[in-house]
Amino acid sequence: MHTEHAEPAAPPARPSYSSGTSDVPLIGETIGTNLLRTAERFPERDALVEFATGRRWTYREFVADVDALAVGLLESGLEKGDRIGVWAPNRAEWTLVQYAAARIGAILVNINPSYRVHELEYVLNQSGTRMLVAARRFKSSDYVDMVERVRPGCSSLERVVFLDGPEWAELSRHRVDPARLRRVAEGLSADDPINIQYTSGTTGFPKGATLSHHNILNNGFFVGELCGYTERDRVAIVPPFYHCFGMVMGNLACTSHGAAMVIPSEGFDASAALAAVQAESCTSLYGVPTMFIAELDLPDFANYELSSLRTGIMAGSPCPVEVMKQVIERMGMSEVAICYGMTETSPVSVQTRADDSLERRVSTVGRVGPHLEIKIVDPETGLTVPCGESGELCTRGYSVMLGYWNEPDRTAEVIDSARWMHTGDLAVMDEYGYVSVTGRIKDMIIRGGENIYPREVEEFLYTHPDILDAQVIGVPDERYGEELMAWVRLREGAEELTAEALREFCAGELAHYKIPRYARVVDEFPMTVTGKVRKVEMRERAKEMLGIG
Structure with missing residues (x-):
């Protein structure tokens, strides 16, 4: 019997889904172990430079100071899983606390330097912080006075150590017992929570995104990989350390590659940023678009020697096309990357590559990162939309947070049963996997x-x-x-x-x-x-x- 064969149906449009492949495996170790491995490979290379004071550490010296502080934290009674808050602007001590806490498995609570009494009290109580390391003051904020005001209402807070005082000197200069630190390290897992970052909610109290060694070490490492970092790179870290941009994309990207962390100033200062690049021959410069706008707008911009710059990262908010062009042309950052992400995803999900065209780098936020998945869904139905259609961007993979600290209900609002993190951002994916973020759903x-x-x-x-x-x-x-x-x-x-x-x-x-x-x-x-x-x-x-x- 003869039947007419109908034309086969056209396949549906390609869905807005992409996964990041890589020949480079994920790192399965803790932040402390990874730092020791780097120091073993590059002991005499610069690890940390504080431009304003001229203080500097090689990797050998940096590990020695981190370990001395780690022993000090242990002597203070801190154990794996205890919370230690850090409330300070960008300075070397912030970084030492970051790595010392990781060495012993204490959970670092990043506190926004702009917080006032009400917010400080909330995050100390919500996280159950046992020890707080704080600057004495920053800009117009008197931290000593504010801490005294919140102490009566913070039942978990047992000890406060102010920087530049005798207590800090005592805490950070303990004699190192390698065997003791080795025993502690053997009891740590890469999947342990190691960091609580309070995301600035536009309504209500901030939520404490809880991140593991695995989350942030790998994210910092792969951001650095896509920037082409080696031990020869020197990164001017302008964004604040209390945020993922500073402590993950900055510090962890450096220490996982043997690169140098350069701190231009305590808070953002356009002149200091460019002066640090010049003095330290930085190869990479970080900032949100408003920071680059301020730097380019300096009256004496032309007087800075920036020829060492090769790359950098612009992130935090959408990058204007004209600013991107000027960063490449006037700053010489030919390989500058755009990164997109959020605290809850450690933070970067999507990044441009050095060989992407200028058009790609100014019109998109790049492609999915290695070992991650992204998709764009209809916010109403949750179904993946075809390429070219707008919807909500979702991320899945090693980078997705463990959850909001002690808030399972709020966690369930953003991480679905298949472990997709719903970002709340509107985006479009093209057929090559490049993503354009068009705004917040709100x-x-x-x-x-x-x-x-x-x-x-x-x-x-x-x-x-x-x-x-x-x-x-x-x-x-x-x-x-x-x-x-x-x-x-x-x-x-x-x-x-x-x-x-x-x-x-x-x-x-x-x-x-x-x-x-x-x-x-x-x-x-x-x-x-x-x-x-x-x-x-x-x-x-x-x-x-x-x-x-």
Whole structure:
């Protein structure tokens, strides 16, 4: 019997899923063991340089000081699993505490240097911190006074050690007993929790993302691998250590490769960053886009010798195309990488590669990292969307946190039963696996039924000759539900920019519904300490300013 054969059905569009392959295996050891291995290979190479004070450590000296402090922590009664808080700006002691805690399996609690009394008390209690190592002060904050105010309400806190005092000297200068440290190390697992990082929630109290040796050691290592790090690299670590950008992508990327950690200053200082690069012949420079903007905008920028720079990382928030181009052209960072991630994923999931075209590096955040998986799902159904469609970015693999400290319900809200971490970020994946992050699900603006991603409008505003930086938010509108408002920072010497002039600039270039109705010129945006713009706060202030509900 003869039957007509129908044309076979076309295969469905490729799903937005990608996994990172690698010939380089994951590291299955603790941070302490990995540091010892590096020091054995490169004992006389620089490990740590504090530019402001001129203090420096070779790997041999660094391990000796880490071990002396580790013994001090043991003598203080700290054991595996106990929490030790560190509340200080970027300085050498922060790094020593980071590695000493890892040597004995104590869990490091990273405390934001900008926290005030209320937040400090919350994280000390929520984490059950037994010991706190703190600076005496930073900027306008008197840490000694604030600690005294919270101590009565912190039942777990047994000891506070302030840096630059006799207690720190005593704690950090113990005689090392190698056999004792070896016994402690033998009782540690790479899967043990080793770090609690409080993520800056825009509502409610921050959540303590709990990360293991395996999480952060491997993430730092593979970020460094994709940057091409070897023992010859010297990394200017500008972002704060209390954040993953500083302590993982910075410190752990260096120590897992034998590279040098260079601390330009306690807090961000554009001049100090470039001076450190020049003086220490740094090959890599880190920062969020606002930091690079400030560095490029220095009046004496041309006087800095930056020819040693090869690479670096720009992360923390979307990178404007124009800034990326200037970093490559004016700073000589031809291999600069864009990284995307979040604290809960240790942090990096997606990264550009050195051989990616400029177009790829300015229009995407790169491809999935080695040994990780990513997918983009419909936020409503949870189903993977086809390539080219927008949805929520999810990550799975070695980098996903153990959970939020003592908060299983909040953990279950973001990590599903298949161990996918739901980021809350909107993204699109192309057929080659490159990802473009288009905004937060909560930041998406819906005007008259049209979905508008602020990033697209911001990128266009950066092409205006007078605009240095731009942020776009949605504000309530009776007719359309939401309207667009642009906040802009102008270049020095630029004339005032009105909303009308801005709309004229956009006319014919952007679809009419994407053109901002309102504009405001500001000197700075409300920011988190990690360099993320606080759009929630901008929206509240905009509503007050415009007199709308």
